Amino acid sequence: MHRLVVVIACATLLASAPRRAGAQVRGDFNGDGFDDLAVGAPFEDIVKGGLTMTDAGVVNVFYGSASGLNGVPQQTLSQDTAGVAGLPADADRFGDALAVGHFNDDEFADLAVGVPGETVNAEVGAGAVHIFFGSASGLTGAGSQFFNQDVAGIASDGAEASDAFGRSLAVGNFNGDDFDDLAIGVPSEDVGAVAIAGAVHALLGSAAGLSIVGDQFWTEDVIGADPSESGDAMGGSLASGDFDGDGFDDLAIGSAGENVGAVSRAGAVGVLFGTSIGLDALGNVLLTQAGAITDTAESNDFFGSTLAAGDFNGDDFSDLAIGVPLENLNGLTDCGAVNVLFGSSTGLVTAGQQFLSQGGLVDGVQEASDRFGSSLLAVRVNDDARDDLIVGVIGEDSGAGAMNVFLGGASGLNQFRFQAAKVLGGVHAGDGFASALAAGDFNGDGKVDIAIGVAKDDVAITSPPSTVQDAGSVTVILNPRTVQFLRQNESKNDVEAGDGFGDALGARP
Numbered sequence: 182m183h184r185l186v187v188v189i190a191c192a193t194l195l196a197s198a199p200r201r202a203g204a205q206v207r208g209d210f211n212g213d214g215f216d217d218l219a220v221g222a223p224f225e226d227i228v229k230g231g232l233t234m235t236d237a238g239v240v241n242v243f244y245g246s247a248s249g250l251n252g253v254p255q256q257t258l259s260q261d262t263a264g265v266a267g268l269p270a271d272a273d274r275f276g277d278a279l280a281v282g283h284f285n286d287d288e289f290a291d292l293a294v295g296v297p298g299e300t301v302n303a304e305v306g307a308g309a310v311h312i313f314f315g316s317a318s319g320l321t322g323a324g325s326q327f328f329n330q331d332v333a334g335i336a337s338d339g340a341e342a343s344d345a346f347g348r349s350l351a352v353g354n355f356n357g358d359d360f361d362d363l364a365i366g367v368p369s370e371d372v373g374a375v376a377i378a379g380a381v382h383a384l385l386g387s388a389a390g391l392s393i394v395g396d397q398f399w400t401e402d403v404i405g406a407d408p409s410e411s412g413d414a415m416g417g418s419l420a421s422g423d424f425d426g427d428g429f430d431d432l433a434i435g436s437a438g439e440n441v442g443a444v445s446r447a448g449a450v451g452v453l454f455g456t457s458i459g460l461d462a463l464g465n466v467l468l469t470q471a472g473a474i475t476d477t478a479e480s481n482d483f484f485g486s487t488l489a490a491g492d493f494n495g496d497d498f499s500d501l502a503i504g505v506p507l508e509n510l511n512g513l514t515d516c517g518a519v520n521v522l523f524g525s526s527t528g529l530v531t532a533g534q535q536f537l538s539q540g541g542l543v544d545g546v547q548e549a550s551d552r553f554g555s556s557l558l559a560v561r562v563n564d565d566a567r568d569d570l571i572v573g574v575i576g577e578d579s580g581a582g583a584m585n586v587f588l589g590g591a592s593g594l595n596q597f598r599f600q601a602a603k604v605l606g607g608v609h610a611g612d613g614f615a616s617a618l619a620a621g622d623f624n625g626d627g628k629v630d631i632a633i634g635v636a637k638d639d640v641a642i643t644s645p646p647s648t649v650q651d652a653g654s655v656t657v658i659l660n661p662r663t664v665q666f667l668r669q670n671e672s673k674n675d676v677e678a679g680d681g682f683g684d685a686l687g688a689r690p
Contacts, residue, residue, distance in 0.1 A: 188613075208281050208621040208689035210315040212289050215245025216621030217319075218632055219292050220655055221276030221685030222669065227261055227269040238275030240294055241682070242320060244454060245623040249630070249659045253670045257667060264322030265311060267299065272306070274298040279687030281353035282361035284386040289315025291390075294689055295347030301329045301340035308346030308431070310365055312391055317320055318641060326390050328365070334393035335382070338368075345369040346382075349479070353421025353430035355455040360386025362459070363411055364432050366416030372400045372409040379415030383460050389460025397460055399453065401436070406451055406467040414438040415451070422490025422499025424524040424538055433501055433526075435485030441469045441478040448484030450503055466528065468503070471562070473557055474520055475536040476508070483507045491559025491568030493589040498524030500593075502570055504554030510547055515551030519572055521594060535593050537572065543585055543596050545577060552576035553585075558618035560690060562629050563588065570594055571631065573615030582614030584633065612639040614656075619686035628660035629690050632667075634683030642671045653682030 208216035220241045227237040240255035258276075260269045269275070279296030285291065294311045301307035312326035330340040340346070349366030356362065358658045365382040372378035372438050383397040400411040409415070422567040425431065431454045439449035450468040453460040468485075471478040478484070487504030494500065508518040521535040539545040556573030563569065567589030577583040617634030624630065632658045640652040645656030655667040667680050669675035 207283065208290050209245070210242065210290050210292065211244060211319040212315070212317055213245075214627045216623050216688060216690065217245050217290070217390060218243045218250055218619065218621060218623060218657075219279050219281070219687035220667065220683055221279055221687070222653065222680045222682040223277040223684055224679050224681040227259060228538045229261060229269060233404070234269045234273070235271045235274045236298070237269035237271065238277065238296070240276040240279065241669060244319065245621070245625065247624055249624045249663070250657055250667060252665065252667060256314060258320060260296070260320070262322040263457045265325050266327035267309065270300060272298040276685055278347060278350045278676055279685045280350035280352045280363065281687050281689040282363060283634050284312060284361050284363065285314065285388055285390045286359045286386065287315070288687060292320055293350050293352070296348055297345040297348040299329065299347075301331050303395050304340045306343040306345060307340035308344050308367065310347040310350070311451065314390065321539070328384070328391070330367070332393060334396065336396045336398035337361070337380070337382070341371060343369050349416060349419045351419035351421045351432065352427065353432060353455070355383060355421070355430050355432065356385060356457055356459045357429045357455065358386070362386050363391055364421065366419050368414040368417040370400070372402060375409045376411045377438070378409035378411065378413050379417065379436060381416040381419070381432070385459060390681070394461060398462070399434070401451070404451060404453065404462045404465050406465055407439070407449070410440060412438040412446070416486045418485060420488035420490040420501065420622050422501065422524070423455070424452065424499050424501065425454065425528045426498045426524065426526060427455075429457070431455050432460055433488050433490065435488055437483040437486040439469070441471045441665065444471070444480055446483060447471070447478035447479045448482050448486065448505070450485040450488065454528070464528070468522070468529070470520070473531040474517065474522070475534055476520070478628040479509060481507055487557045489557035489559040489570065493521065493568050493570065494523060494591060494593050495565070495567040495589065500524050501529055502559060504557050504558050506552040506555040513547055513549045515576070516547045516549060516551045517555065519554040519557070519575070522639065525676065533593060537587065537594065537596070539574065539585070545583060547573065550576045556615050556618050556622060560620040560629055561629070562586065562631070571618055573618060575616055579610035581609055581612050582616065582635070584618070586617040609639065611637055617683060617686045619688040620690045621688035622690055623657065624659055626660065630660055631658045632656070632686050632688060633658070634686050636681045636684040638683070640668055640676055642676050644671070649676050650678045652676045652678060652680050653684065655683045655686070
């Protein structure tokens with residue numbers, strides 16, 4: 182294990198993001214005024230009754246305080262937590278996806294946890310989602326909700342093996358009421374005889390939490406922009422934002438395996454627009470790199486593998502960043518890129534669009550297998566009225582990983598010389614720095630802090646002295662330049678090889 186040091190090329194980075202006076206702390210699970218952080222360890226083994234459930238998965242929760250986050254978790258959630266439906270089992274991958282919302286609109290934030298490997302009525306890998314509600318004592322299993330495609334009232338053809346329900350999650354307010362709603366990706370859903378076509382559910386919030394009443398089930402056949410095709414993997418990525426400024430959140434849906442004409446796996450992104458009754462296919466759009474979007478659709482680009490929505494130019498319309506981490510540029514394979522489209526009264530438009538990659542004013546150079554755009558986070562990191570974009574480069578330096586920050590401006594994102602990377606103790610191949618990204622005000626100073634997953638970090642333990650391979654860690658940059666290092670609890674023997682701690686992060690500034 183080696184501690185992480187962040188190299189920052191500008192002292193004003195992460196300056197502040199003032200919270201509106203009296204506003205609800207959106208990522209605060211226990212209502213104490215500090216945002217909190219959930220960290221998925223989806224490959225954690227759970228021992229119960231003398232049996233070991235391999236890759237059952239857990240979520241560790243770190244609660245905020247005036248000094249930031251504690252170095253070890255204060256709470257661990259799993260399917261072995263009291264009051265939680267289901268049981269831990271091999272390959273469940275509890276915590277593979279996380280999302281923070283206010284689904285019942287009380288004063289506490291809630292946590293959605295994806296379990297894409299869950300077996301449902303003997304269907305292995307059908308997938309499930311748990312909802313943990315916040316309380317004065319933090320997240321609790323009591324009263325938690327459990328959804329899968331065999332739950333009565335869920336609109337689908339039922340749970341099927343390898344559907345991976347819950348592989349991706351996104352929170353938005355699609356119908357404009359007082360409650361957050363949840364979009365759930367099912368990227369391996371078969372649509373009729375079409376294998377791995379993919380689908381998305383949208384559950385609406387209510388005073389009692391998420392409701393199956395009015396559950397929406399979207400496939401490419403239902404939307405009508407393009408037919409469902411084998412391997413499309415619709416719903417592999419999700420992002421919500423109000424792209425047309427009408428007061429209802431819209432949903433961007435990645436179909437990274439989409440064939441574009443005769444070009445296999447070029448990738449596409451569909452957009453559904455919010456209305457007073459939820460998402461609607463009317464006016465939906467399908468975005469690809471064939472046509473007006475910068476670059477061309479190429480085989481195995483997987484355009485739309487990652488998504489993030491934010492107002493980068495400060496015009497009150499949400500904009501969309503689209504990751505293309507396997508983009509080939511200048512003869513280099515999989516160096517990666519990000520397309521940025523801006524919102525307007527008519528939705529996302531190609532006018533003024535941006536195409537981001539490494540090189541030029543951006544720290545780092547284009548290299549094969551960098552996978553620039555492998556993770557994305559839209560968050561306001563400085564004092565202006567525009568969101569900024571953090572781009573993960575998980576393949577940088579032989580998989581050690583890095584991240585770049587692009588600051589928002591009147592004309593969009595500025596190529597800003599900023600890069601964070603592991604430097605103390607040397608850069609280690611395969612660590613996966615920036616495998617996941619999240620933000621919150623963890624020390625309550627009104628400024629945004631950034632959490633960075635390092636899911637394959639090797640972690641040193643003291644008893645017995647050894648280095649645990651790929652256990653995973655999380656780096657937290659507290660404003661302005663304080664760095665915290667998070668890991669699982671060694672005293673409870675939680676640090677194990679291959680846990681993937683930091684593979685998913687849940688927070689909300």
